Structure formats: structure tokens, C-alpha cells
Amino acid sequence: xxxxxxxxxxxxxxxxxxxxxxxxxxxxxxxxxxxxxxxxxxxxxxxxxxxxxxxxxxxxxxxxxxxxxxxxxxxxxxxxxxxxxxxxxxxxxxxxxxxxxxxxxxxxxxxxxxxxxxxxxxxxxxxxxxxxxxxxxxxxxxxxxxxxxxxxxxxxxxxxxxxxxxxxxxxxxxxxxxxxxxxxxxxxxxxxxxxxxxxxxxxxxxxxxxxxxxxxxxxxxxxxxxxxxxxxxxxxxxxxxxxxxxxxxxxxxxxxxxxxxxxxxxxxxxxxxxxxxxxxxxxxxxxxxxxxxxxxxxxxxxxxxxxxxxxxxxxxxxxxxxxxxxxxxxxx
Amino acid sequence: xxxxxxxxxxxxxxxxxxxxxxxxxxxxxxxxxxxxxxxxxxxxxxxxxxxxxxxxxxxxxxxxxxxxxxxxxxxxxxxxxxxxxxxxxxxxxxxxxxxxxxxxxxxxxxxxxxxxxxxxxxxxxxxxxxxxxxxxxxxxxxxxxxxxxxxxxxxxxxxxxxxxxxxxxxxxxxxxxxxxxxxxxxxxxxxxxxxxxxxxxxxxxxxxxxxxxxxxxxxxxxxxxxxxxxxxxxxxxxxxxxxxxxxxxxxxxxxxxxxxxxxxxxxxxxxxxxxxxxxxxxxxxxxxxxxxx
Numbered sequence: 047x048x049x050x051x052x053x054x055x056x057x058x059x060x061x062x063x064x065x066x067x068x069x070x071x072x073x074x075x076x077x078x079x080x081x082x083x084x085x086x087x088x089x090x091x092x093x094x095x096x097x098x099x100x101x102x103x104x105x106x107x108x109x110x111x112x113x114x115x116x117x118x119x120x121x122x123x124x125x126x127x128x129x130x131x132x133x134x135x136x137x138x139x140x141x142x143x144x145x146x147x148x149x150x151x152x153x154x155x156x157x158x159x160x161x162x163x164x165x166x167x168x169x170x171x172x173x174x175x176x177x178x179x180x181x182x183x184x185x186x187x188x189x190x191x192x193x194x195x196x197x198x199x200x201x202x203x204x205x206x207x208x209x210x211x212x213x214x215x216x217x218x219x220x221x222x223x224x225x226x227x228x229x230x231x232x233x234x235x236x237x238x239x240x241x242x243x244x245x246x247x248x249x250x251x252x253x254x255x256x257x258x259x260x261x262x263x264x265x266x267x268x269x270x271x272x273x274x275x276x277x278x279x280x281x282x283x284x285x286x287x288x289x290x291x292x293x294x295x296x297x298x299x300x301x302x303x304x305x306x307x308x309x310x311x312x313x314x315x316x317x318x319x320x321x322x323x324x325x326x327x328x329x330x331x332x333x334x335x336x337x338x339x340x341x342x343x344x345x346x347x348x349x350x351x352x353x354x355x356x357x358x359x360x361x362x363x364x365x366x367x368x369x370x371x372x373x374x375x376x377x378x
Numbered sequence: 379x380x381x382x383x384x385x386x387x388x389x390x391x392x393x394x395x396x397x398x399x400x401x402x403x404x405x406x407x408x409x410x411x412x413x414x415x416x417x418x419x420x421x422x423x424x425x426x427x428x429x430x431x432x433x434x435x436x437x438x439x440x441x442x443x444x445x446x447x448x449x450x451x452x453x454x455x456x457x458x459x460x461x462x463x464x465x466x467x468x469x470x471x472x473x474x475x476x477x478x479x480x481x482x483x484x485x486x487x488x489x490x491x492x493x494x495x496x497x498x499x500x501x502x503x504x505x506x507x508x509x510x511x512x513x514x515x516x517x518x519x520x521x522x523x524x525x526x527x528x529x530x531x532x533x534x535x536x537x538x539x540x541x542x543x544x545x546x547x548x549x550x551x552x553x554x555x556x557x558x559x560x561x562x563x564x565x566x567x568x569x570x571x572x573x574x575x576x577x578x579x580x581x582x583x584x585x586x587x588x589x590x591x592x593x594x595x596x597x598x599x600x601x602x603x604x605x606x607x608x609x610x611x612x613x614x615x616x617x618x619x620x621x622x623x624x625x626x627x628x629x630x631x632x633x634x635x636x637x638x639x640x641x642x643x644x645x646x647x648x649x650x651x652x653x654x655x656x657x658x659x660x661x662x663x664x665x666x667x668x669x670x671x
Contacts, residue, residue, distance in 0.1 A: 057463055064459035067466055071567065074574040082612060085604025108605050117601055160500065 087120060092137035095119070095176065097152050097164070097184040102132035104162030105154065111136050111164040118142035118166070134184065136164070147173035148180075155187045436632040437624065439554070440562045449555055457556055461564035465526045466571055473521055477514060477576040478583065484509055485580075485587045502599065505584050506606045510577045511615055511669075512662070518573045519622040519658050523630065527565040528647065528654075531630030534558065538633070558631055565627025573619050611669055618665040625657045 057063065083089065086108075099105075102124050110117035119138035127133045134154075138146065150168045157163070164184070176182075210217045230240045235248045242248050290296050443449050450458070485505060492501035534557070537543055543553040581603065589595035607615075630650060 057460070060463055061456070061459050063467065064462045067462060067571065068567075071571040071574065074571070074578060078574055078578060081600075082604065082607050085600045085607065086609075087604065108608055110601065110605070117598070120605075159497070 087137065087139075090137075091140040092119070092122075093140060093143050093178040094122070095136045095138055095146065095152075096179065096181040097134040097136060097154075098127065098181060099132045099134060099154055099184040099186060101186075102134060104156050105132070105134055105164070106161075109161065109164065111138070111152075111166060113142070113145045113166045113168070116142075118145060121164070134164070144175060145171075146176040147171060148176055149173045150176060150182070152182050152184045153187055154184050433629065433632045437628045440559060440628055441624075443555055443559045444563060444566075449559055454556065454560075457560040458563055461530075461560035462567055465522070465530075465561075465564035465568040469521070469525045469568075470572075473518075473525075473572055474575070474579070476521070477517065477572075478579060480517065481509060481514070481576070481580040481583050482587075484513070485584055489587055502584065502588060502602045503606060506581075506603055509580050509584070511606070511611065512666070514576045514580060515573050515615070515619050515622055516658065516662060518569055518576060519626050520655070522565060522568045522572060522623075523626045523651070523654055526568055527561070527626050527630045528651065530561045530565070531632075531650070532647070534561065534631050561631055562627045565631075566623040569623035569626055570619060573622075614665050614668045618661060621661045622658060625654065625661065629654050629657065 095111075105121060105124055107121050107124065109121050111119040111121070119136045119142065121134055122137040123135040125133045125135070145168055146166060147168050147170065149170050150166055153165045153167070155163045155165060209215060212218065227240050231237060233239055235245065238248050238251055239245070242251060288295070488505050488508070489498070489501050492498050492504065534543075537557070543557065546553040546556070585595070585599050589599065
């Protein structure tokens, strides 16, 4: 085997070094492939969640589903269901699947900047676990969809602002008046001039203020005198106190009177008890009288029958008596 | 690996097939090659096509040789090992320093700009897409071409010029297998090895720049990296690195139709670099089209 004309200087342990290089390349490439497979989730045990959404715009295979900002799964497949909805099949890592419960809510959000995000929310972590292959409706929140509405509102706002700042707008007129008022505020009469409008009234107001001041000085004197009166009244009240509540005051005498009244009342109660006994006896007398009255009734009946007999006898005598022809009986 | 007798009929037939390209300068004759002068290619599209056809044929034969087990017999391994070592080991420290510096600068720029615009969460995505997937393979291809395969191609051209290849051929040897194939293999190896090394280096430096020397960001980082490397993107990256390595390894060594007995002039090297660069850019553009359309 002929050698090349320009052979490079021999390298020591050439074969070993070359083999090491080859080994290094194999390690690098296989390591990179392994890392990428790990990063793509080839070695993870997963379970599936099927999200049903109106449209799958912005969703790409491989994007993450986050739970409070932490990625717990990735989109594995997107397909169109027979009823026209997008079915997003998300592979959730088995170790993170316990965050998803039957009450979990899934949202698809598209921001103004950046890609679409799939988020999961779980309010009640004590609910039953979401089963493998469960199908859930995904709520869609689209910031871009809000823009036209916002633009319309802003246009309305700008129109209103334009109307407000117009040359003959009420706000403009108010501002002009305000400016006038501010100028007058800075004038010699100040706020009073602004309030009253003309100088004559303002002058009168100043005079009234001066008179009020003198009045106040007099009121001060009056108050001082009233103070003196009040002090004297205080002395009188102290003396009255002494007379009313003192050693020989009205109150102590009243108390003695009340004691005497108590004694009088006890005597009266005794008298009343005696009257009670008298009344009981009177009741007994009344009962006896009622019995006597009953006897009197029967006596009266007997007397009446005797009288009727006597009358009958007199009638008989009168009829039989020849001198008496008048049959009329004259009652006494 | 099968051992075959070089004097057998099948081997003779394969040697005849190889003759035309490997010893192009000798077999075709100087006049024929003069007609293939690239300066005249522009005047004749047929000749331009013929020149590229020769390159393509050489590449195909090198691929066949590289894939045939007989090219890796025990007594051929020292040639391969020598070229493998020569292609990578001397350039390794310089390349590591260069790629680390470039990566660091780009990482800092991207992270700082992303932070300035409040888009830090997209910094990693941008870095992996631009640095690891696009820039570093391109850098590696150009670096290996300039540092190894173009000087190596010059050596081969010198040998062709001095009739060394023909002498080996006449002496019963196989210059394609013993002299050219190891250089091609070394070029391919060098590109793949350095690309993988620089990519790993850039990924590590990106992680350190984003999270510092801690391990807590590893899961999130891995997840983000995984989102960039979709199966399609990974396949395109692999294909791109492979074709880069083929272009870088084969084009400078392919027979130069310009050969007319005179030494190569600097202008030829520049035109060769131009061709190389054009092919690399074509592959890069195709990979971008594949990635983003």
C-alpha cells in the first residue's frame, strides 16, 4: 500500500484518541436524543383529558396545559368531532393528575402577545379524581375578541370628550365663568365680592361685620355679668340645699311626719277591723229579719182571709138589715 | 465486515466504475477538463450542469463507499482514524472557545432584549430556535469547511496534479477508499460532532444564564426545550446537519474540473468557497421553509 506523499507527523495513541472522539460523539448524540425524548415526555406515564372547545385556534400539538402556572400536561392531539367542535386531547402526567378533579374548570385564553394558553382550575381539591379519558368543555377567553368592543366604547368616549371640550360646550362656558370668578377672587374685594356680585353690597357687608364686632364686645360684657349672677345663684342654691336637706331641714321633718302617719294608719286599720265585726253581726240580724218577714207574709195572708170573712159577714148583715137599702159598700 | 479478494471479478468491475470520477484528471485528459472550466460554465449551461453532475456522481460514489462494509477493513482503519483525529482534535479548543463566545453574546443579547420588552418567558424559545437550531449548525459547517475540508481538498488536488492517485491506482491500490473516503468520513464526523457539542454547550450556557448554577429550573427548562423540538423540527435539524456535513465533506474534495495541470490559484479557492456557501445556504433556506411553512 503506497503512502501519500505528504503524510502528516504521526500522532501518539492515534487509534485510542480517535476512538475516544467517536465515543464522545456517540455519547453526545445519544444523550441529546435521550434528553429530547425526555423533554417531549416520551418516558412519562400519562392519562388523557379531552377538552371540547368551539374552535382550536392557537392550539398546537405539544403546548402545555398549566395548573396555577405549573405545566401539568401537554396537548397530544387535536381533532374535529362529528358535531363540529374541536376535541383537544391533553396528556396529563400521572404524577400531576391528582390536581384535576371532577369539578375542575378548563379555559383556553388568547392574549394580545404570545400564544394561546390552556389552563386548569380546581376549586375543591376534595372532590373525586378526574377519570382517565374524561371529556370536559373548555371555556374560551379571547382578549382579541374584546378589542372591537373596546374600540367602540373608546370612540363613544372620545365623542363625548369632544362634545365636552367644544367651543360652545357648557363645560367650556363654566370654565370661562370660573376663570372670571378666579380673577375677581384675586381682586380687592376677594371672595366676598365674588359672592355678592357688586361693590355696594360688599361694603355694606363689611359695615355689618364691624357692627357685629361691637355687638359681640357688648355680648361679652353681658356674659361677664351673667357670670356674676350665676355665682350668686350658686350661693342661693347652697343655702336652699342647707334648708331642705340640712339637720332641721324640711326633709327630716317630713320623715317624722310620715312616721306619725304610719301610726295613725295602724289605728285606722284596728278601727276598720272592729267595723268588720259589727258588719258581721248586722248580717246575722239581716238574716233573722228575712225569716221574720217570711212569717209576716203568712200572717198577712191569714189577716187578709179574716178580713175577707169579716167583709163577707158585713155584706150579709147589710143585705139582711132592713134599713139599709143601699147595697153599695163604701170603703174607708 | 466481509473480506473480498481484490483480484476477484466483482471488485474489478467496481474499480472500473470508480475510475472515471476518482481519477478524472487522468482519465479524461487535460483538454477535456479545460472544457469544463467554470469560467466557461456561465457561457454554457450544459457545461455548468456537467460540472455539477461530476460532483454529484463523486458524492454518490463516496456515499456508496461509506456505506459498504469493505471500506472499514482492519488495514483501512488507521487511515480513517488519522483523518478523524486530524479533522476534529486540533480545531476542538478553538472551536469550543469561538462557539462559547458567540453563544454567550447572543444569549445575553436575547435575554436582555426580551427582559427589556417584558417578554422574558419567550427568551428561551427564541434562543433555542435561533442559536441551537439555526446559527450553530451553520457556524459549524463553515468552520469545518475552512479549517479542515478545504485544506484537505487542496491536498487531494495536489495529489491529483502530481499523479499520486493514478500511481496508487496503477499499483493495485484504491485511492478512493484509502485517501478520499477517510477525508470525507472525517469531514462528516467533524460537522456532526462539533454541531452536537456546540448545541449541548449552548443549551447548558442558556440554562446557566437564565437560572444560574441551580437545579430548580431544570423541569421548566426541559419542558420549554421539548416544546421547540417537535418531531418535525428535530427531523429537519437532523437532516440539515447531515446534508451540511455531506456538502462540507464532499464538495472541496470532489474533482475540480478546472484542473489543467497548473497549481490552484487563490481565485479558485474563493470560487470553491462560494459554491460551498451557496449550497449550505440552499440547505439552510430549505430547512427554514420546512420549519416555518
